[in-house]
Amino acid sequence: xxxxxxxxxSRLPELLQSARDFAAREVSGxxxxxxxHLGKAPDAEPLPAGGAGAEGALARFAExxxxxxxxxxxxxxxxxxxxxxTPAALTGDWLTxxxxxxxxxxGDSSATALEHExxxxxxxxxxxxxxxxxxxxxxxxxxxxxxxxxxxxWLGERLGVSVSEAGVAALGSLDVxxxxxxxxxxxxxxxxxxxxxxxxxxPVLPGGREAVDVARLAEALDELDGRPxxxxxxxxxxxxVDFDDLRAIAALKERYDFWLHVxxxxxGFAALSPEHAHLTDGLDAADSVxxxxxxxxxxxxxxxxxxxxxxxxxxxxxxxxxxxxGLPTGEPDFVHLTPENxxxxxxxxxxxxxxxxxxxxxxxxxERNIALARHLGDRITDAPGLRLLAPxxxxxxxxxxxxxxxxxxxxxxxxxxxxxxxxxxxxxxFEGMHALRAAFSNWRxxxxxTDRVAAALERAVSSL
Numbered sequence: 001x002x003x004x005x006x007x008x009x010s011r012l013p014e015l016l017q018s019a020r021d022f023a024a025r026e027v028s029g030x031x032x033x034x035x036x037h038l039g040k041a042p043d044a045e046p047l048p049a050g051g052a053g054a055e056g057a058l059a060r061f062a063e064x065x066x067x068x069x070x071x072x073x074x075x076x077x078x079x080x081x082x083x084x085x086t087p088a089a090l091t092g093d094w095l096t097x098x099x100x101x102x103x104x105x106x107g108d109s110s111a112t113a114l115e116h117e118x119x120x121x122x123x124x125x126x127x128x129x130x131x132x133x134x135x136x137x138x139x140x141x142x143x144x145x146x147x148x149x150x151x152x153x154w155l156g157e158r159l160g161v162s163v164s165e166a167g168v169a170a171l172g173s174l175d176v177x178x179x180x181x182x183x184x185x186x187x188x189x190x191x192x193x194x195x196x197x198x199x200x201x202x203p204v205l206p207g208g209r210e211a212v213d214v215a216r217l218a219e220a221l222d223e224l225d226g227r228p229x230x231x232x233x234x235x236x237x238x239x240x241v242d243f244d245d246l247r248a249i250a251a252l253k254e255r256y257d258f259w260l261h262v263x264x265x266x267x268g269f270a271a272l273s274p275e276h277a278h279l280t281d282g283l284d285a286a287d288s289v290x291x292x293x294x295x296x297x298x299x300x301x302x303x304x305x306x307x308x309x310x311x312x313x314x315x316x317x318x319x320x321x322x323x324x325x326g327l328p329t330g331e332p333d334f335v336h337l338t339p340e341n342x343x344x345x346x347x348x349x350x351x352x353x354x355x356x357x358x359x360x361x362x363x364x365x366x367e368r369n370i371a372l373a374r375h376l377g378d379r380i381t382d383a384p385g386l387r388l389l390a391p392x393x394x395x396x397x398x399x400x401x402x403x404x405x406x407x408x409x410x411x412x413x414x415x416x417x418x419x420x421x422x423x424x425x426x427x428x429x430f431e432g433m434h435a436l437r438a439a440f441s442n443w444r445x446x447x448x449x450t451d452r453v454a455a456a457l458e459r460a461v462s463s464l
Contacts (some may be wrong), residue, residue: 008054010059015054022058026066027090028391030074031444035420045116070424075444079426081238081266081396084442092148092352093300096345099326103136103345105333114333115347118376121354124303125362126264126271126291129284132307133281134315135337136346137442140292143306145188146314146338147288148176151230153313154287155437158228164317168193177220179204179212179244182263185232208390208431210234210242213221215250221228221256228257236267239437240428243267246282262286265304266441269296270394272363273370279394296395297402298443299349311337313378335353369440372450376438379454385461389430398428400435401461410434413460422456 001009008015042064052060071077073084086091087252101111106216119134137143152171156163161170176189176199186196201215212233216374221229231252268291270276271283283289287310293303308314315328319336328336335341354362377392380399387402401409412428414436420423425436438453 002051004051004053011055012028015058015144015171015383016059017139018055022062027073031072031449033071033074033339035071035074035076036418036419036424037070038415038418039068041068042164045398053441055128072424073442074178075442075446075449076423078426078438078453079441081292081295081439083295084444085300086353086357086443088356089297089299089349092163092349094161095352096348099345099348101345102342103347104335104341104343106331111348112343114351115345116332118347118351118354119305121292122291122350123307125354125359126268126289127277127284128278128289128307131309132284132289133311134305135309136343136350137304137306137338137379137395138302139292139294139304139345140182140263141184141187142339143292143304144182144184144261144263145191146306146318147261147290147308148185148188148194148230148232149192149317150308150310150313151261151298152194154259154310155228155230157313162316171373174198174226175200175229176232177202177229177258178219178234179217180210180234180237180239180242181232182265185263208240210237210240212244212249214245214252215334217249217374218252218256221252221258222362224256226257228259230259230261231410232323233262233286234267234282235258235262235264236270236394239398239428239435241267241396243270243279243393246285248282250282259287260285261288261290263427264291264297265290265292267394269362269366272359272366273369276394276408283366293346293350296441297350297353297364298441299353300376303350307340360462369442369445371446372439372447373397373438375447376440376450383454383458383461385419385464386457389433389435395440397440398430399438400433401464405433405435407434410436410462412464413457416459416460417453417456420456422462423453 072082101109103111106112152163155174179202186199190196194427202220203213205211206215233242233246233249250337272282289307291305293299294301315332315336319328373395374392377388380386381389385402386399389398414425414427425438428435428437
C-alpha cells in the first residue's frame with residue numbers, strides 16, 4: 001500500500017474530525033458569506049507527482065478553491081430552484097459516502113430495501129397510490145428522460161413494435177404535446193432519438209398563464225386521427241409556477257390514446273400544503289411522474305425520483321442482461337429500472353430528512369417559502385423601478401424593470417445584485433420580456449433574508 005495512503009488510513013478518525021470541523025465552519029458561515037462569486041477561478045495546476053495526503057489536500061482545497069464556492073446552500077440563493085441540505089439530510093449524505101453502497105440489487109445489502117421504504121414515504125407525500133413504483137435518479141432531467149423512455153416503449157407497443165429491441169426508427173413519426181415544457185423535455189427527446197422537433201407546443205390559457213388550454217390540447221389530439229401520442233403536463237412551471245389541470249387532461253384519455261407524463265419537479269411539493277394541494281389533483285392518474293428532491297425536499301445534490309404505473313415497460317427498457325446480475329423477475333433490482341448500473345444510495349439523505357422532520361416539518365418549509373415569495377412580491381410591487389410580471393402563485397417571483405426592460409438592463413440588474421453578495425437570481429424571458437426570477441425553496445430562508453434581497457434589488461435599481 002502506498003505510504004501516504006497507509007498513513008491516512010491509520011489516522012482516519014483524526015482526518016474525518018478535521019473535515020467535520022472545516023465543514024461545520026463553512027456551513028455555519030453560509031448566511032454571512034457572499035451568495036455568489038463572480039470572480040476568476042484559480043488557474044489549473046498540474047497533477048502532483050507525489051500526494052500530500054488527505055490533510056494536505058484539505059488545506060490546499062481550503063486555500064485555493066473553497067473561497068470561490070457560492071453559498072448556493074444558503075438562504076438568499078434564489079437562482080434556478082435550489083434547495084439546501086437540512087441537517088438530517090447532510091448527516092445522511094455523509095453516511096452515504098462512508099458506507100459507499102452500490103444500490104443496484106438485494107444480493108448483499110439492505111440498502112435497496114431502504115430505498116424502497118423511502119419511495120413508499122415519497123409516494124404517500126405526493127398522494128400517489130401503490131400502483132406507482134419508483135426509483136431514485138440524479139435529477140429532473142434524468143427523471144423526465146426515464147418517463148419519456150417508457151412512453152416511447154408504450155408507443156411502440158401500441159404500434160406493434162418493441163422500441164427497446166428494434167430502435168426508435170421503427171416508430172416512424174410521433175407527437176409529443178405540451179403547453180409550457182421545461183427545457184429538459186426537448187433535451188430528453190434528443191437523447192431518446194425521438195427528436196426535439198417532435199415536441200409540439202399547445203396554446204396556453206390567456207392572461208399571462210403558462211397552463212395548457214385543455215380544449216386546445218383536445219383539438220391537437222383530435223387532429224392525430226387516432227394515432228397514439230405523448231402528453232407532457234406541468235405541475236409547476238419554472239417562470240410562474242403555473243399548473244396544468246391534471247384531472248381534465250387525464251379525463252381526455254377516455255377519448256384519446258396518449259401517455260400522460262407529469263413534470264412535477266418542484267410543484268409536486270404543493271401536495272404538502274392544504275391550501276395548495278388541489279393543484280396536484282390528478283397526479284396519481286399519470287403514467288409517469290418526475291419529482292426533483294434536491295429542490296424542495298432540501299437534500300444534497302444529486303437526487304430525484306421517477307414514478308410510473310408501468311414497471312413492466314421500465315424493465316423492458318432498462319434491464320441489463322448479464323448472468324452475474326440476475327434476471328428481472330419478481331421485484332426487479334434497481335439495475336433493471338434506471339439508466340445506471342452502479343448507483344449511489346441517493347435514498348439515504350432523503351430517508352434521514354423524512355425520518356427526522358416528517359410530513360409536518362417539510363410542510364412547514366414549503367408553506368414558509370410560499371409566504372416569503374409573496375412577501376418579496378409585495379416588496380417588488382411597492383418598489384420604484386420594478387414590476388411583477390405574474391401573480392406569485394407558489395414559490396417563484398417573476399419580475400422585471402419598469403420602463404425599459406432590455407436584455408442588457410435586466411441582466412445588469414441581476415449582476416449588480418449578485419456582485420453585492422446579498423443574493424443570486426437567474427434571468428428568464430416571459431411574456432415577450434426579459435425578466436428575473438427569484439425561487440424560494442431553501443429551508444433556511446427567513447423574512448429577514450427576504451427583506452435583504454428586496455433591499456439589494458432596490459439599491460441595484462437605483463444604480464442602473
